[in-house]
Amino acid sequence: MKWTSLAASAAIALAWATQASAQGSELTLCWAAWDPANALVELSKDFEAQTGTKMNFEFVPWPNFADRMLNELNSGGQLCDLMIGDSQWIGGAAENGWYLKLNDFFDKEGISMDAFVPATVTGYSEWPKNTPNYWSLPAFGDVVGWTYRKDWFERPDIQAAFKEKTGRDLTPPATMAELKEVAEFFQGRDIDGKTVYGASIYTERGSEGITMGVMDVLYSFGFKYDNPEKPYEMEGFVNSEGAVAGLEFYKSLYDCCVAPGTSNTYMGEGIDAYKSGQVALQMNFAFTWPGFEVDPNVGGGKTGYLVNPAGPNGERFAQLGGQGISVVANSDNVDGALAYIKWFAQQDVQQKWWSMGGFSCLRAVVEDPAFATSQPYAQTFLDSMAIVKDFWAEPSYASLLQASQARFHDYVVAGNGTAKVALDGLIADWTEVFEDEGKL
Amino acid sequence: MANPIDIAARGTPPTLARKVRGLSDRAIAWIFVAPTIFLLLAINIFPLIWTIRLSFTNYAANKPNAEVKWVGLRNYERILTDEDIWSNMTTTAHFLIWTIFFQVLIGFTLAWLINRKFKGNDILTTLIVLPMMLSPAVVGNFWTFLYQPQIGVVNYIVEFFTGIPAASFSMLGPGGLAPWSIVIVDTWMWTPFVMLICLAGLRSIPDYIYEAAEVDRASKWRQFWTITVPMVLPFLMLAVLFRGIENFKMFDMVNLLTGGGPGSETLLTSIDLKREAFEKWRTGYSSAYAIILFVTVFGLASIYVKALNKVKER
Numbered sequence: 001m002k003w004t005s006l007a008a009s010a011a012i013a014l015a016w017a018t019q020a021s022a023q024g025s026e027l028t029l030c031w032a033a034w035d036p037a038n039a040l041v042e043l044s045k046d047f048e049a050q051t052g053t054k055m056n057f058e059f060v061p062w063p064n065f066a067d068r069m070l071n072e073l074n075s076g077g078q079l080c081d082l083m084i085g086d087s088q089w090i091g092g093a094a095e096n097g098w099y100l101k102l103n104d105f106f107d108k109e110g111i112s113m114d115a116f117v118p119a120t121v122t123g124y125s126e127w128p129k130n131t132p133n134y135w136s137l138p139a140f141g142d143v144v145g146w147t148y149r150k151d152w153f154e155r156p157d158i159q160a161a162f163k164e165k166t167g168r169d170l171t172p173p174a175t176m177a178e179l180k181e182v183a184e185f186f187q188g189r190d191i192d193g194k195t196v197y198g199a200s201i202y203t204e205r206g207s208e209g210i211t212m213g214v215m216d217v218l219y220s221f222g223f224k225y226d227n228p229e230k231p232y233e234m235e236g237f238v239n240s241e242g243a244v245a246g247l248e249f250y251k252s253l254y255d256c257c258v259a260p261g262t263s264n265t266y267m268g269e270g271i272d273a274y275k276s277g278q279v280a281l282q283m284n285f286a287f288t289w290p291g292f293e294v295d296p297n298v299g300g301g302k303t304g305y306l307v308n309p310a311g312p313n314g315e316r317f318a319q320l321g322g323q324g325i326s327v328v329a330n331s332d333n334v335d336g337a338l339a340y341i342k343w344f345a346q347q348d349v350q351q352k353w354w355s356m357g358g359f360s361c362l363r364a365v366v367e368d369p370a371f372a373t374s375q376p377y378a379q380t381f382l383d384s385m386a387i388v389k390d391f392w393a394e395p396s397y398a399s400l401l402q403a404s405q406a407r408f409h410d411y412v413v414a415g416n417g418t419a420k421v422a423l424d425g426l427i428a429d430w431t432e433v434f435e436d437e438g439k440l
Numbered sequence: 441m442a443n444p445i446d447i448a449a450r451g452t453p454p455t456l457a458r459k460v461r462g463l464s465d466r467a468i469a470w471i472f473v474a475p476t477i478f479l480l481l482a483i484n485i486f487p488l489i490w491t492i493r494l495s496f497t498n499y500a501a502n503k504p505n506a507e508v509k510w511v512g513l514r515n516y517e518r519i520l521t522d523e524d525i526w527s528n529m530t531t532t533a534h535f536l537i538w539t540i541f542f543q544v545l546i547g548f549t550l551a552w553l554i555n556r557k558f559k560g561n562d563i564l565t566t567l568i569v570l571p572m573m574l575s576p577a578v579v580g581n582f583w584t585f586l587y588q589p590q591i592g593v594v595n596y597i598v599e600f601f602t603g604i605p606a607a608s609f610s611m612l613g614p615g616g617l618a619p620w621s622i623v624i625v626d627t628w629m630w631t632p633f634v635m636l637i638c639l640a641g642l643r644s645i646p647d648y649i650y651e652a653a654e655v656d657r658a659s660k661w662r663q664f665w666t667i668t669v670p671m672v673l674p675f676l677m678l679a680v681l682f683r684g685i686e687n688f689k690m691f692d693m694v695n696l697l698t699g700g701g702p703g704s705e706t707l708l709t710s711i712d713l714k715r716e717a718f719e720k721w722r723t724g725y726s727s728a729y730a731i732i733l734f735v736t737v738f739g740l741a742s743i744y745v746k747a748l749n750k751v752k753e754r
Contacts, residue, residue: 017499067719074502074721096502191538206699260589263613277460400719406524406704414703415614436498 026054027336030069030080031323033059034267036140036287039356047343053336062267063207070398071313073098073328081331082340084139084323087123092395093326094127099135100327105338106134111345117141119388120361122186124324129393136324137341138286138361143384144319146179147274147282147292148172150304152191161185172302172306176220176249179281179309183257186280198257199281200273201250202266203413209266210412211391212405213283214250216319220311221246232434239423245312247419251412263413285321286384288375305380307327308387316423320388322359397434403429495728502721511651514683515728524704525712525729532709534619535626535694536687540680542627547634548676551692552668555642565639569632576629579698582744583625587611587697613704622694622706626687634679641675642668681741688737709733 012273029044031037037059044055058079060068067084072079073093082193085093093099102125113121113134120138127135152158153170162170162185173179183198190196202213213222222242227233237243254262259278262269267284274282275295292303308318325344327337343349350362354374359381360366372379392400411422433440463471495515498667499508519525554565571579586592587610595606611621633746645667653663694700713733717726 068504071718079463092502096504204699205701208694261587261610261613264699290473396720399722400722402715402720406707409701410703413614413701414705416703 013381025052025333025336026056026348027081027333027340028056028058029082029084030058030060030072031084032065033061034287035291036358039353039358043349043353043356043358044340046349048342050343051339053339060296063204066207066398074144076330078328078330078332080328081333081337082325083328084325085136086323088391088393088397088401090124090127090135090324091393091397094133094135095395097329100329100334102134102137102327102341103132105341109342109345111137111342115363116361117363117366117385119320119385120324122394123390124322124361125387127393136326137345138322139325139344141359141366141381141385142285142321142323143363143381143388144212144283144321145289145291145308145380145384146173146286146306147284147298148182148304148306149277149280149298149302149303152186152280153304158191171307172304173281173371175397176217176312180249180257183253183281187257191235194277196277197259197273197279199253199283200262200265200270200279201253201258201283202270203254203258203262203409204264204266205264205267205405205409205413206264207265208391208401208405210408211401212266212319212321213234214387214404214408214412215248215391216283216308217250217253217311218243218246219317219319220308221249222311222313222315225392232440234427234430238430239420239425242313243418243423244309247408247411247422251355251415251419254412260273282323286377286381287321289381290375293376301376303376305377307380307383317387317389318384320390322361379403394437396437399433400430403433458533481612491727491730495731497724499724499727500721501723511724515725516732518725519729519732521642525709527704528707528709528712531619531705531707534686535623535690535708536684538620538623539626539687540628540683541592542623543631543634543683544676544680546627547631547679548638548672550631550635551638551642554639568635571629572632574629576693577696578631580693583628584612584697587621589613612698612702616705618698618706620701622697625693625697626690629693630683630686634676634683636674637679637682638672641672644675647673674748674752677744677751681744681748684744685737685741 019271025428029040031040037057041055041057047053048055069080069083069085070089070092073083073085074096078389083099085099090099096102105111108157111126113132116125116138120136120141122129124138125134125136127133153172158301159170161294162168162182165185166181170182170185171178173182185198186196187198188195202216204210222240223246224237224240225234225241226237259273265273267288269284271291273279274284274292275297277297289303289305293299308316310316325341327334327341331337344353347362347364350360350365352367354360354371365371366382366385372382391397394400407422407426407429410416411419417425431440487518496510496512497508498511500506539588550568554561556569586594589595589607591608592611594611595609598604598609599606609615609617611617649667649671650663653667658666689710690708691714694708695714698706700711709729710733713726713729716722716729720726
C-alpha cells in the first residue's frame with residue numbers, strides 16, 4: 001500500500017511538473033526602451049494568450065542600448081531569448097555567432113523574405129549584405145525624416161513675412177537649400193510671444209547621434225562609403241567634393257538655425273524641442289511620428305511630415321533606422337523564440353502591429369491601398385523607406401562609428417578644422433580599422 | 441597576561457581548541473590572512489597580470505574564436521605616438537589640476553570658517569556636505585539642466601552680473617567653456633570632501649599651541665602661517681591624493697554632462713579608454729592603454745606619498 005501511494009504521488013507530481021513546464025515556458029525579449037517597445041508589450045499579449053508562454057521584456061534606453069546589449073551578447077549571457085538589435089549589429093552578430101541563422105527556419109515555416117520591404121531585408125536581416133543569408137526577421141521599419149509645424153506654415157502673417165523675405169511662397173522644403181532657408185527664416189522669430197528656432201538636428205556625441213544626422217544629409221550630397229567597384233576603397237568617395245559640401249551644409253545648418261544649447265542632442269531632445277513648440281523643423285526617426293499625432297501641442301493636424309529633402313544634384317536619400325528580430329544563439333528556449341517569430345510574421349499580427357504604432361515591414365501591410373491614408377505620416381514613411389541607406393554594418397561597426405562621432409562632432413559642434421580635414425581624418429581612422437580587421 | 445590565542449582556544453570546542461593550541465602563531469596568522477590574500481590575488485593581482493599579458497596581443501574580446509597574435513610593443517607604440525591620446529591626456533591634466541586647485545582653496549577656506557564656533561555651525565556643515573552625498577549620475581543629469589542656455593539658472597546668473605544674454609552662449613557647447621564647466625561641477629560636488637578632511641586637521645591642532653603663540657604676541661596672520669598651515673598640510677596633502685586619484689579615473693559625471701564633447705574637448709582618458717575597451721572591443725590595445733594609465737597614476741602617487749611622509753615627519 002505504502003509503495004502504491006508513493007508511486008501514485010510521484011506520478012501526480014511528474015504530471016503536474018510536466019504541465020507546469022509546458023504552460024510556464026518563458027521568453028525574454030530585449031529591445032530599446034521607447035514607445036514602440038510599449039506597443040510590442042501590448043501586442044505580445046496575444047502571443048501569451050495563444051501559447052501560454054509568459055513574455056518578459058528587457059528594455060534599455062537608447063543611449064545605453066548598444067553598450068548594454070552588445071556586452072550581453074558578447075559575454076554569452078542568457079538574459080535574452082529574442083533580440084531586436086540595431087541594423088548595424090548584424091555583421092558582428094552573424095560573424096561572432098550571437099544570432100541564430102534563420103534560413104532553415106524560414107524555409108520550413110514558409111516565411112519568405114520577398115514578403116518584406118526589400119530595403120528592410122537588406123538592412124536588418126542579411127549578412128553578408130545582398131546575399132540570401134538571413135539572421136533576423138524585419139521587425140520595425142524606421143528612417144530619418146523631418147517634421148514641420150504645418151500650423152505655422154499655414155498662417156497668413158507668417159506666409160507673408162516669408163514671401164517678403166525670400167520672394168517665394170512658404171512651402172514644405174523639397175531641397176536642402178530650401179530647408180536651410182526656411183530654418184533661417186524661423187530662427188529667433190517671435191511666434192505668439194515666444195521666441196522659436198529654425199530646426200532641431202542631431203548633435204549627440206556619446207553614442208551615434210551626430211553620425212546619424214550627418215549621414216542623413218551627406219548621402220544626398222553624393223557621399224559614398226566606398227568604391228562600388230572596389231570595396232573599402234574610400235579615397236574620393238568619403239571625401240568627395242559632394243561629401244565635403246554636405247558636411248559644410250550640416251555645419252552651416254548647425255551654426256545658423258538650432259536652438260541655444262544644441263550641442264549634445266539626439267532623438268529624445270528632438271522630440272522635446274518639437275513638442276514644446278521651440279522649433280519649426282525637426283529631424284528625427286519615423287518612430288517619433290505617432291507620438292506627435294496624439295500630442296496636445298503639435299498633434300491633430302498641426303504637424304506635417306517630410307521625406308528627406310533632395311541634395312544639390314537632385315539626389316535624395318535617407319538614413320535607415322529600425323531593427324530586425326533575431327533569436328539569440330545562447331538562448332535555452334530557441335524553440336519558443338522561433339515560435340514567437342513565426343507568430344510575429346503573420347499578416348494579421350503585422351497589421352495590428354502597424355495599427356498600434358509599430359512600423360511594419362511586411363509588404364502586404366504597407367502596400368495595402370488603404371495604408372497610405374491610414375495615418376498622416378504613412379505616405380511619407382513609405383516614400384522614405386524607398387530611399388534608405390545605412391551606416392557600415394561591419395563587425396567592426398562600433399569602431400567605425402566612434403571615429404565618425406569624434407570627427408563630425410569636432411568639426412560641426414566644436415568648430416575645429418574644415419569639412420575636408422574631418423573627412424580625410426575619417427578615411428584615415430576607417431582605414432586603420434579595416435587594416436586591423438585584415439580587410440585592407 | 442593571558443595569551444590571546446589561549447583565550448580564543450578556551451572559547452572553542454575542546455577538539456578544535458587542541459588543534460588550535462598545536463598551531464604556531466605564524467600558522468594562525470596565515471589562517472586569518474589567507475582569505476584576504478586569496479581575494480586580493482584573484483580580484484586585483486591576477487587581472488593585472490592578465491591585462492599586462494593581453495596588452496602585448498591583438499586580442500578582441502568580442503571575437504573569442506579569432507586568432508590571438510603576439511604584437512610585442514606595437515600597442516604601446518601606437519598609443520604613445522597617437523596625437524589624439526596625448527590631447528586626451530592634456531584634457532585630463534587640465535581637469536585634474538584645476539579641480540584640485542579650486543577644491544583645496546575653497547575647501548580649506550570653508551573648513552577654516554566652519555572651525556569657528558558660531559550658532560548654526562552644525563546645520564551649515566551638514567548643508568555644505570550635501571553635494572558629495574549625491575550620485576555622480578544624478579549630479580551629471582541635473583547640472584545638464586542648470587547649464588541649459590534657455591532654462592538653466594547658470595546662464596541667467598551670468599546674464600544678471602555681466603549683461604551677456606543667457607541664450608547667447610552654452611556652457612557645455614562650443615566656445616571653449618565646456619572644460620571649465622566640468623571643473624565647476626566637480627568642484628561643487630567634491631569641495632565638501634576636502635573641507636571635511638581639512639576640518640579634521642584644524643580640529644586636531646591643540647588649543648594650547650595657539651595660547652602659547654598669543655602669549656608670545658604672535659599676530660593672527662603669523663599664527664595662521666606658522667601653526668595652522670603646517671599642521672593641516674599633511675591632511676591637505678592626503679585630500680589632494682584622494683581627489684587626484686579619483687579625478688584621474690573620472691568617468692560617469694563627465695560622460696553624462698558632455699559625452700566627451702564638444703568634439704573631444706572634454707574627452708578624459710577614462711572615457712576614451714572605456715570606448716576603446718567596451719565599444720570598439722580593442723581589448724589588447726585598451727589593455728596597453730590601461731597599463732600606461734596605471735603606471736602613470738601609480739608612479740605619481742608613489743612620489744607623492746613619499747613627499748607626504750616627509751611632511752609628516754617634520
